[in-house]
Amino acid sequence: xxxxEQPSEVTxxxxxxxxxxxxxxxxxxxxxxxxxxxxxxxxxxxSYNALDGLEETGRFSSFLSRSDSYGYxxxxxxxxxxxxxxxxxxxxxxxxxxxxxxxxxxxxxVIP
Amino acid sequence: xxxxxxxxxxxxxxxxxPVAFWCNPISGHNTLYWYLQNLGQGPELLIRYExxxxxxDSQLPKDRFSAERLKGVxxxxxxxxxxxxxxxVYLCASSLNSGFNEQFFGPGTRLTVL
Numbered sequence: 523x524x525x526x527e528q529p530s531e532v533t534x535x536x537x538x539x540x541x542x543x544x545x546x547x548x549x550x551x552x553x554x555x556x557x558x559x560x561x562x563x564x565x566x567x568x569s570y571n572a573l574d575g576l577e578e579t580g581r582f583s584s585f586l587s588r589s590d591s592y593g594y595x596x597x598x599x600x601x602x603x604x605x606x607x608x609x610x611x612x613x614x615x616x617x618x619x620x621x622x623x624x625x626x627x628x629x630x631x632v633i634p
Numbered sequence: 635x636x637x638x639x640x641x642x643x644x645x646x647x648x649x650x651x652p653v654a655f656w657c658n659p660i661s662g663h664n665t666l667y668w669y670l671q672n673l674g675q676g677p678e679l680l681i682r683y684e685x686x687x688x689x690x691d692s693q694l695p696k697d698r699f700s701a702e703r704l705k706g707v708x709x710x711x712x713x714x715x716x717x718x719x720x721x722x723v724y725l726c727a728s729s730l731n732s733g734f735n736e737q738f739f740g741p742g743t744r745l746t747v748l
Contacts, residue, residue, distance in 0.1 A: 553735065555735060555736075563741070564638075564725065564739040564740060564741050564742060565677065565725070565727075565737075565739045566739070567735075567736040567737060567738070570735040570736070609676045609677075611676075613735065616690075619682075619689060619690055619732070620732050620733065621679070621690065622679070622737070623679070624676030624677050624678070625676050626674070626675055626676050627674070627675065627676050
C-alpha cells in the first residue's frame with residue numbers, strides 16, 4: 523500500500539525557522555510536492571523535488587531523500603501570513619499514469 | 635491571466651437532491667482534476683481528465699457521482715442524489731499537462747447537505 527505522514531500541527535514564533543516533515547511509503551515514486559493552503563483558500567503550489575537534495579525558493583526550501591522516503595519543507599524568517607496548512611503530495615506511477623496523492627496536512631500557527 | 639474559476643462558491647441542499655459544480659480551467663491547460671476535501675484533510679482525487687478523456691476515475695463513486703468535460707475545456711461534476719456525507723469542499727485544479735508538476739487550484743465549492 524501507500525501512506526503519507528506529516529505532523530498535524532506545528533507552532534512557531536514569528537521570525538524563527540520551522541521544518542515540516544513528510545514521510546511516505548509508495549511504489550513507483552516520481553517526486554514530492556508541497557502546497558500551502560490558507561483557511562478557506564485554495565491550495566497553492568510551493569515546490570517539487572524529484573532528486574535528492576535541497577531546493578530553495580526565497581524563504582521556503584524543500585528537501586528530499588529518496589533512500590529514506592522522507593522530505594521536509596523549511597520556512598525561514600517566519601511571518602504571520604505563513605500561518606496556513608501545508609500539504610506534502612507524492613507523485614507516483616499508478617497503472618501507467620502519473621498520480622498525485624496528498625497528505626493530511628500540517629497546520630502551522632505562527633505566533634508573535 | 636485568469637485562474638481556475640469555479641461556481642458556485644457555496645451550495646446548501648437537502649439530502650437526496652441533485653447538485654452540480656462547474657469548473658473553467660486555465661486557458662491551455664489540458665489536464666483537469668476534481669478533488670474532494672474534508673475539513674482538516676488533504677484533497678482527495680475524484681477524477682482526472684486529459685483533454686476530454688477521463689483517464690483516472692477510480693476514486694469516483696460512480697453510483698451517484700458523474701463528471702464530464704465536453705470539448706476538453708470546462709467541466710461539470712454532478713452528484714445525484716446527494717447524501718449527508720457528501721458535505722465537503724469540491725476543488726477543481728488544472729495543469730498544463732499530466733507531466734507538469736504544478737497544479738493550479740480553484741477556490742472550491744463548499745457543499746452542505748442537510
